[in-house]
Amino acid sequence: MGKAQKKTGKGRLDKYYKLAKEQGFRARSAFKLIQLNKKFSFLETARCCIDLCAAPGGWLQVASKYMPPSSIIVGVDLVPIKAIPRVVTFAADITTPQCRNLIRGELKDWKADVVLHDGAPNVGTAWVQDAFGQSELVLMSLKLAVEFLMKGGTFVTKVFRSADYNNLMWVFNQLFGKVEATKPPSSRNVSAEIFVVCQDFLAPKKIDPKFLDPKHVFKELTAPAPVDGNVTIAANAQANVFQPEKKRRHRDGYADGDYTLFKAIGASEFIRSSDPVSVLGSGNRITFPSEEEKEWFALDVTTPEIKANCEDLKVLGKGDFKALMKWRSSLREEIGLDVKAKNTEEITETVEVVEELDEDEEIQKELERLNTEAAAKAKRERRKANESKQRTIRRMQLQMTAPLEIGMEQNDASLDVGQEDVFDLNNLERGRKSTRLPDDPADLDEDSDNGDRNEEDASDADSEDDVDELEAELDNLYEAYRERKNERDAKFKAKESRSKNKNREEWSGFKADDDNEVGGWEEMEAAKAAGESSSSSDSDSDDDSDSDAKGLNATGKRGAQTRPDTRKKRKLVVDLGSKTKGSTSLWFDQDIFNDINMDEANEDEPLSDDAGEGPSESDESADHFEIVPQEQDDNVGMWDADDTDDDEEKRRYLLKNGLTTAEAVTLAQQLVNREKTKSQMLDDGFNRYSLNSKEGLPSWFLDEESQYYKPNIPITKEAMDMLRARQRALDARPIKKVAEAKARKKFKAVQKLQKALKKAEGVNDSTDMSEREKAQQIQKLMKSGMSNANAKRKSEIKVVVAKGAHRGIKGRPKGVKGRYQMVDARMRKEMRAKKRKEKAAKKR
Numbered sequence: 005m006g007k008a009q010k011k012t013g014k015g016r017l018d019k020y021y022k023l024a025k026e027q028g029f030r031a032r033s034a035f036k037l038i039q040l041n042k043k044f045s046f047l048e049t050a051r052c053c054i055d056l057c058a059a060p061g062g063w064l065q066v067a068s069k070y071m072p073p074s075s076i077i078v079g080v081d082l083v084p085i086k087a088i089p090r091v092v093t094f095a096a097d098i099t100t101p102q103c104r105n106l107i108r109g110e111l112k113d114w115k116a117d118v119v120l121h122d123g124a125p126n127v128g129t130a131w132v133q134d135a136f137g138q139s140e141l142v143l144m145s146l147k148l149a150v151e152f153l154m155k156g157g158t159f160v161t162k163v164f165r166s167a168d169y170n171n172l173m174w175v176f177n178q179l180f181g182k183v184e185a186t187k188p189p190s191s192r193n194v195s196a197e198i199f200v201v202c203q204d205f206l207a208p209k210k211i212d213p214k215f216l217d218p219k220h221v222f223k224e225l226t227a228p229a230p231v232d233g234n235v236t237i238a239a240n241a242q243a244n245v246f247q248p249e250k251k252r253r254h255r256d257g258y259a260d261g262d263y264t265l266f267k268a269i270g271a272s273e274f275i276r277s278s279d280p281v282s283v284l285g286s287g288n289r290i291t292f293p294s295e296e297e298k299e300w301f302a303l304d305v306t307t308p309e310i311k312a313n314c315e316d317l318k319v320l321g322k323g324d325f326k327a328l329m330k331w332r333s334s335l336r337e338e339i340g341l342d343v344k345a346k347n348t349e350e351i352t353e354t355v356e357v358v359e360e361l362d363e364d365e366e367i368q369k370e371l372e373r374l375n376t377e378a379a380a381k382a383k384r385e386r387r388k389a390n391e392s393k394q395r396t397i398r399r400m401q402l403q404m405t406a407p408l409e410i411g412m413e414q415n416d417a418s419l420d421v422g423q424e425d426v427f428d429l430n431n432l433e434r435g436r437k438s439t440r441l442p443d444d445p446a447d448l449d450e451d452s453d454n455g456d457r458n459e460e461d462a463s464d465a466d467s468e469d470d471v472d473e474l475e476a477e478l479d480n481l482y483e484a485y486r487e488r489k490n491e492r493d494a495k496f497k498a499k500e501s502r503s504k505n506k507n508r509e510e511w512s513g514f515k516a517d518d519d520n521e522v523g524g525w526e527e528m529e530a531a532k533a534a535g536e537s538s539s540s541s542d543s544d545s546d547d548d549s550d551s552d553a554k555g556l557n558a559t560g561k562r563g564a565q566t567r568p569d570t571r572k573k574r575k576l577v578v579d580l581g582s583k584t585k586g587s588t589s590l591w592f593d594q595d596i597f598n599d600i601n602m603d604e605a606n607e608d609e610p611l612s613d614d615a616g617e618g619p620s621e622s623d624e625s626a627d628h629f630e631i632v633p634q635e636q637d638d639n640v641g642m643w644d645a646d647d648t649d650d651d652e653e654k655r656r657y658l659l660k661n662g663l664t665t666a667e668a669v670t671l672a673q674q675l676v677n678r679e680k681t682k683s684q685m686l687d688d689g690f691n692r693y694s695l696n697s698k699e700g701l702p703s704w705f706l707d708e709e710s711q712y713y714k715p716n717i718p719i720t721k722e723a724m725d726m727l728r729a730r731q732r733a734l735d736a737r738p739i740k741k742v743a744e745a746k747a748r749k750k751f752k753a754v755q756k757l758q759k760a761l762k763k764a765e766g767v768n769d770s771t772d773m774s775e776r777e778k779a780q781q782i783q784k785l786m787k788s789g790m791s792n793a794n795a796k797r798k799s800e801i802k803v804v805v806a807k808g809a810h811r812g813i814k815g816r817p818k819g820v821k822g823r824y825q826m827v828d829a830r831m832r833k834e835m836r837a838k839k840r841k842e843k844a845a846k847k848r
């Protein structure tokens with residue numbers, strides 16, 4: 005479908021408007037007649053034509069163009085029509101006898117072959133009145149047509165799609181042999197106009213005056229329309245309720261007798277009507293004016309929601325209409341219009357009869373239902389099996405399980421251990437329960453009802469498995485969604501790659517590097533140490549949060565390591581390889597497992613500092629600082645393997661681009677101005693959530709967190725000013741394209757000059773010319789070599805207006821030299837305005 009045509013604004017200036025302008029037609033409507041004539045060919049053979057409602061004269065121009073040269077053309081309109089060669093025009097109202105007399109005077113006893121009517125009452129009143137006026141005008145033009153048309157003649161008229169369209173068509177059919185309604189392509193789709201071409205006028209001796217009397221032809225329209233009885237209204241109204249979301253267009257105009265836009269319905273009309281749906285569809289609002297209705301309004305069944313629904317029916321959806329219908333039923337029961345019990349009884353009885361009759365059918369249905377249920381169950385199980393297979397594959401990929409045949413491990417009890425998610429707390433909890441020893445008498449009691457528990461556990465585990473599966477499924481869906489989005493959304497893609505390339509975030513900072521540190525930990529500590537004999541507890545409060553993970557000894561003291569070394573590689577994840585225990589036992593080292601009897605397993609473990617077997621550095625530590633035991637550099641866990649590269653990349657990025665964000669500049673300025681030390685900045689980067697494990701969190705959560713949970717680093721005015729200044733400097737530079745174009749121009753000029761120089765040398769060396777000639781030639785060459793080829797100005801185009809003496813001239817107008825362009829006055833005005841603008845812009 006093409007674009008919707010507009011009748012107003014710039015949409016008015018469509019293809020036909022431009023064509024009309026180009027071809028000198030006074031109105032774009034000229035093309036409607038051209039297209040009608042193309043289809044029905046009535047103008048070429050016509051000797052006499054009357055155009056009723058002809059101003060400004062587009063149709064008259066067409067008629068004079070297509071009709072034979074010696075034919076008579078008469079045009080009438082309320083407004084005077086500018087003269088057209090070979091056309092007689094006068095101003096008159098076609099509904100008056102004067103108009104008839106004028107035409108008669110002009111034609112004498114001639115008869116017309118064609119009567120055209122393109123009238124439209126342009127009174128700007130309501131559309132319904134317009135439409136009626138139009139139909140009346142059509143009938144008036146028909147009245148003139150039948151008087152002046154010769155037998156076999158053609159009457160072309162414009163009608164609007166309205167309620168009286170069919171009546172008009174009926175009348176036309178009584179008077180003409182062939183009647184066809186058509187819409188030429190140049191008639192806008194948004195317009196309700198249709199053209200009716202009535203051919204082969206029957207020219208009856210006597211025409212019943214009722215055919216031409218609006219009172220008779222449009223009789224139905226004036227009669228009041230019944231509300232309930234009218235099928236169309238009812239159908240429309242029903243559609244209003246059943247499909248409230250669909251906006252229906254009233255192409256056929258207003259329904260008969262229903263000319264108002266807003267209609268309020270009394271509640272009683274809706275409640276008591278036998279066709280409540282139609283009532284709902286026909287109104288805008290339900291009101292409660294009478295005493296009885298006011299009482300209904302106060303009833304409990306008339307909830308605030310119902311009251312709100314009654315306010316504006318045109319904005320309601322299906323659900324709201326349903327609610328109104330329910331309210332109607334309740335209210336009817338309440339006021340005794342309906343009896344509920346009786347209805348139910350009736351329904352029950354009917355059901356019983358149906359049951360007796362269709363027992364076989366019922367059995368069949370039941371069987372079908374069972375079959376569908378079984379199929380659904382099988383499907384569910386298949387899906388479950390698939391999902392667990394997927395999980396196994398994922399575990400394998402993470403090397404958390406041996407590459408056994410997929411699915412085998414589920415059936416093999418011996419493989420049960422270790423197949424669960426290592427980090428699945430549910431499994432741990434279950435394991436804890438099963439390994440617990442009955443030290444405590446309460447435990448013995450607990451063991452007595454172990455059987456019950458196990459069953460409960462099993463069912464709990466099942467439901468937890470279900471939840472896990474559901475989560476896994478959701479995760480998969482989320483991943484699939486991200487992938488799809490990645491494919492389609494370029495913005496999202498860029499964001500993704502940015503988030504992958506996190507190291508470009510300047511203010512995320514570098515890892516502590518003693519060489520670069522401004523201020524520094526040692527200096528601060530030294531200052532502190534000088535002033536106080538510091539206690540071990542308050543010296544390192546910022547690191548308490550990870551004390552558990554770093555392994556506190558039994559007395560709460562940490563391994564004595566020297567601070568600078570430990571700070572160098574601050575890792576948040578414990579190096580699994582540095583421990584003698586396996587990863588699982590490391591996991592069980594956590595506090596929550598303290599009450600589990602695992603002493604046996606831990607017997608061989610050295611209790612780091614407690615046993616005095618901590619790292620040698622501990623002995624060297626003279627002070628009583630609690631130092632977090634740290635890994636050696638070569639113990640960097642696999643998790644941190646990328647970190648150094650990140651820093652390198654960050655450095656490279658910063659060296660290349662400098663600081664690009666206000667936050668980064670603020671931090672840098674604070675460092676340089678010694679407002680803060682690097683250590684302080686690092687500390688600022690931590691908060692109580694920093695060390696929260698992200699393990700097991702759904703990816704959508706992590707994504708959202710990375711999107712919205714951003715550090716809020718305060719920025720300074722100076723930082724902003726600095727960035728702005730830099731941006732201004734960047735802006736002041738010419739853009740690459742301009743610079744390239746300038747360089748190209750320069751390069752070409754140099755080449756041209758070199759060429760000229762070469763030629764000049766040739767001239768200089770030649771022996772056939774005198775010195776004077778040589779000098780002249782060289783001067784010429786150098787001049788052309790130095791000149792800019794692009795500087796050649798094209799001669800200006802002269803604008804000639806096609807009016808007065810130039811009107812209709814083909815070829816070059818007299819007295820015009822050089823390049824020229826024929827335009828109309830408007831075009832010249834526009835061109836001049838354009839030039840003026842360009843000049844003004846240049847001055848600026």
Ligand SMILES: C[S@@+](CC[C@H](N)C(=O)[O-])C[C@H]1O[C@@H](n2cnc3c(N)ncnc32)[C@H](O)[C@@H]1O
Nearest residue numbers: 057059060061062063081082097098122123124
């Ligand atoms: C759409 S214009 C006709 C355009 C014309 N066919 C053309 O091509 O230039 C409709 C014209 O009907 C005229 N009109 C409306 N009521 C009329 C009446 N009662 N008698 C004569 N002309 C009337 C208006 O003045 C208006 O100029």
